[in-house]
Amino acid sequence: MAQVALRKVVKAYEGGVQAVKGIDLDIADHEFVVLVGPSGCGKSTTLRMIAGLEEISDGEISIGGRVVNDVPPRDRDIAMVFQNYALYPHMTVFDNMAFGLMLRKFDKAEIKRRVDNAARILEIGPLLDRKPKALSGGQRQRVAMGRAIVRDPKVFLFDEPLSNLDAKLRVQMRTEIKKVHQTVRTTTIYVTHDQVEAMTLADRVVVMNGGIIEQVGPPQELYHNPKTRFVAGFIGSPAMNFIPGRLENGAGALRVHLPGDIVLPVPAERTERYKALAGREVLFGIRPEHLTEAKNLDRPHVAAMTATPEVTEPMGMETLVHFKMNGAEICGRVDPGAPAQPGHPLPMAVDMSNMHLLDPQTGRVL
Amino acid sequence: MSQGTLIASAPPAVAPRGGLRRLARRNSTIAFLLTLPLILLILGLVVYPFLYALYLSTLNKRMTRFIGLENFTFLFTRETFWNVVFQSVLFAVSAVVLKALIGFILAHVLHALPSKGQRKWRGMLLVPWVVPPAISTLAWWWLFDPSYSAFNWALMGIGVDPVPWLGQSGWARFSVILVNVWYGSPFFMIMYLAALKSVPDQLYEAAAIDGATGWQKLRHVTFPMMRNIISITVLFSLIVTFANFDIVRILTNGGPQDTTHVFATYAFQVGIQSGDIPLGASVSLFMFPLLAVFAIFTLRGVNKRSKEMA
Numbered sequence: 285m286a287q288v289a290l291r292k293v294v295k296a297y298e299g300g301v302q303a304v305k306g307i308d309l310d311i312a313d314h315e316f317v318v319l320v321g322p323s324g325c326g327k328s329t330t331l332r333m334i335a336g337l338e339e340i341s342d343g344e345i346s347i348g349g350r351v352v353n354d355v356p357p358r359d360r361d362i363a364m365v366f367q368n369y370a371l372y373p374h375m376t377v378f379d380n381m382a383f384g385l386m387l388r389k390f391d392k393a394e395i396k397r398r399v400d401n402a403a404r405i406l407e408i409g410p411l412l413d414r415k416p417k418a419l420s421g422g423q424r425q426r427v428a429m430g431r432a433i434v435r436d437p438k439v440f441l442f443d444e445p446l447s448n449l450d451a452k453l454r455v456q457m458r459t460e461i462k463k464v465h466q467t468v469r470t471t472t473i474y475v476t477h478d479q480v481e482a483m484t485l486a487d488r489v490v491v492m493n494g495g496i497i498e499q500v501g502p503p504q505e506l507y508h509n510p511k512t513r514f515v516a517g518f519i520g521s522p523a524m525n526f527i528p529g530r531l532e533n534g535a536g537a538l539r540v541h542l543p544g545d546i547v548l549p550v551p552a553e554r555t556e557r558y559k560a561l562a563g564r565e566v567l568f569g570i571r572p573e574h575l576t577e578a579k580n581l582d583r584p585h586v587a588a589m590t591a592t593p594e595v596t597e598p599m600g601m602e603t604l605v606h607f608k609m610n611g612a613e614i615c616g617r618v619d620p621g622a623p624a625q626p627g628h629p630l631p632m633a634v635d636m637s638n639m640h641l642l643d644p645q646t647g648r649v650l
Numbered sequence: 651m652s653q654g655t656l657i658a659s660a661p662p663a664v665a666p667r668g669g670l671r672r673l674a675r676r677n678s679t680i681a682f683l684l685t686l687p688l689i690l691l692i693l694g695l696v697v698y699p700f701l702y703a704l705y706l707s708t709l710n711k712r713m714t715r716f717i718g719l720e721n722f723t724f725l726f727t728r729e730t731f732w733n734v735v736f737q738s739v740l741f742a743v744s745a746v747v748l749k750a751l752i753g754f755i756l757a758h759v760l761h762a763l764p765s766k767g768q769r770k771w772r773g774m775l776l777v778p779w780v781v782p783p784a785i786s787t788l789a790w791w792w793l794f795d796p797s798y799s800a801f802n803w804a805l806m807g808i809g810v811d812p813v814p815w816l817g818q819s820g821w822a823r824f825s826v827i828l829v830n831v832w833y834g835s836p837f838f839m840i841m842y843l844a845a846l847k848s849v850p851d852q853l854y855e856a857a858a859i860d861g862a863t864g865w866q867k868l869r870h871v872t873f874p875m876m877r878n879i880i881s882i883t884v885l886f887s888l889i890v891t892f893a894n895f896d897i898v899r900i901l902t903n904g905g906p907q908d909t910t911h912v913f914a915t916y917a918f919q920v921g922i923q924s925g926d927i928p929l930g931a932s933v934s935l936f937m938f939p940l941l942a943v944f945a946i947f948t949l950r951g952v953n954k955r956s957k958e959m960a
């Protein structure tokens with residue numbers, strides 16, 4: 285087991301496309317790190333450079349303290365689980381898992397012990413004699429993980445391992461992966477574009493965008509303290525609302541003035557942080573879960589406002605209401621019992637303790 | 651729903667009226683009609699000649715009398731015939747093995763080339779297979795000429811004695827195999843190249859991470875993934891090579907002393923040139939059991955593997 289470090293790592297494909305533009309990242313021993321970001325942001329490229337499947341154009345990658353820039357994949361002591369599993373179709377499940385050990389000249393008894401152990405962890409014991417063709421998607425996924433586990437490598441690499449599974453199985457395998465990590469505690473780097481997967485699995489999440497790292501942190505921190513508009517919008521579902529407005533100084537307290545003459549008081553504990561910004565145009569950021577039906581209005585940090593939904597989406601445990609504010613699409617989450625109806629004004633509550641202010645030009649959270 | 655299909659696919663005999671239209675609507679009928687031209691072609695060009703050859707092989711030389719298996723028992727007593735059997739097997743097996751090897755290597759080299767250069771080379775390497783063998787073999791025949799040919803001229807240039815390419819049994823056997831390999835390797839190459847391209851890159855990446863060297867990837871990934879193509883290509887080539895006629899006929903015409911005859915050229919000589927058609931038919935029929943056994947085992951393996959794999 286080992287830590288992994290990336291120093292100013294760059295990947296430029298021929299033709300000049302810079303897929304990864306100089307990223308720094310330190311991953312601790314035993315840590316589960318998830319790289320998340322939209323399609324094409326360079327997640328896979330980063331992972332494949334760590335695996336040694338792509339050459340590194342510039343910078344340095346080290347695994348367990350050893351610089352591996354020029355080390356071929358087979359000598360990096362890593363294991364990888366691919367999106368479409370990449371099982372060897374001509375080998376049985378047992379041979380698929382044993383292949384890496386066989387190439388490394390482990391003796392038969394040890395190979396069998398390890399494969400049986402992995403099969404037990406993943407509950408695929410009865411499948412060992414089958415060929416991959418005779419397995420379901422979820423079973424193939426387990427075999428692919430088994431192939432990684434038996435090697436007992438320094439680092440596990442996962443590239444969107446669950447995206448070929450249906451929704452239900454995906455949730456199930458997600459827990460499975462987490463369980464496996466808690467058992468074997470191997471340093472893990474996991475790539476996904478699904479922020480829910482990232483939040484649920486990671487010790488730390490790395491949010492990537494356009495070949496750079498936007499922010500690194502534990503899931504809760506990314507949720508509560510995003511540093512950029514991109515992270516604020518990417519983490520959380522439905523996404524955070526951004527409403528253009530102005531920060532005003534009024535009657536000794538700061539207020540956010542939104543289109544439609546909505547004025548929301550900034551909680552007193554934030555005055556210090558925002559006071560220099562008074563008078564500026566800002567983006568007001570609020571998550572749908574903090575934009576609810578009128579409730580708790582007696583609490584100091586909850587402000588009232590009224591909105592007229594254009595669309596309501598009942599989800600069962602909650603109802604999503606969509607309305608427009610000076611062109612901006614806004615989404616709120618209200619109780620299914622609330623009288624939310626399209627075209628009818630709905631009294632709502634804004635939890636201002638969870639507000640964000642962003643610079644409309646740079647997109648940085650202020 | 652299921653009832654509807656049941657009625658629609660009921661045999662037309664049950665429904666006398668509109669039976670013809672219903673017949674035409676049945677999928678299997680249409681499928682049969684569409685394959686009918688091919689079936690007729692096979693019947694006319696394969697089954698009929700085969701049965702006719704069977705019939706011929708049981709007649710006497712003047713085709714007037716049924717003599718059972720006498721043609722075959724006669725062949726078994728002839729040393730020339732056993733020479734032909736030996737040479738056919740030697741010719742076909744060594745040519746196919748060499749073609750398979752060379753094709754495999756060429757395919758790998760091509761596959762490793764960047765795709766721009768690849769097309770040019772692929773085109774050039776296919777030329778031997780595209781030129782009609784009767785023509786290219788004539789060119790080879792000229793190259794093999796003992797006194798005026800390029801080969802011997804080049805050999806003399808470096809001080810080596812001229813080689814009787816077609817004049818001496820050993821060399822003649824070598825030469826016909828060489829030309830056949832030259833002609834047939836591109837076919838293997840193109841088949842293998844297609845197979846190589848169909849092996850997913852991720853399998854190689856997985857193998858690299860599992861710790862495989864280049865050679866181990868070839869042995870544990872490429873080769874098993876290509877086994878079916880290899881089997882089928884070898885089978886196909888073996889059949890064609892066993893039945894080869896033009897190369898031997900043009901280069902050596904079976905000589906010297908009948909040592910380069912293969913089944914087809916020997917059958918031609920016995921049947922057409924010496925006028926014993928029943929005996930010639932018997933010779934040509936001799937290939938059949940040999941190839942049939944090989945084909946059955948090969949195809950059985952192919953079937954099993956393709957069921958197990960994707």
Ligand SMILES: Nc1ncnc2c1ncn2[C@@H]1O[C@H](COP(=O)(O)OP(=O)(O)OP(=O)(O)O)[C@@H](O)[C@H]1O
Nearest residue numbers: 297298301303322323324325326327328329330477
């Ligand atoms: N072989 C290549 N040649 C040129 N450009 C490439 C190559 N592979 C990837 N790219 C580019 O590099 C960028 C990053 O690709 P990468 O595969 O890392 O994205 P990703 O974050 O994994 O996206 P996804 O979620 O869709 O898998 C993309 O813009 C892609 O077009």
Ligand SMILES: [Mg+2]
Nearest residue numbers: 327328329444
């Ligand atoms: Mg990817």
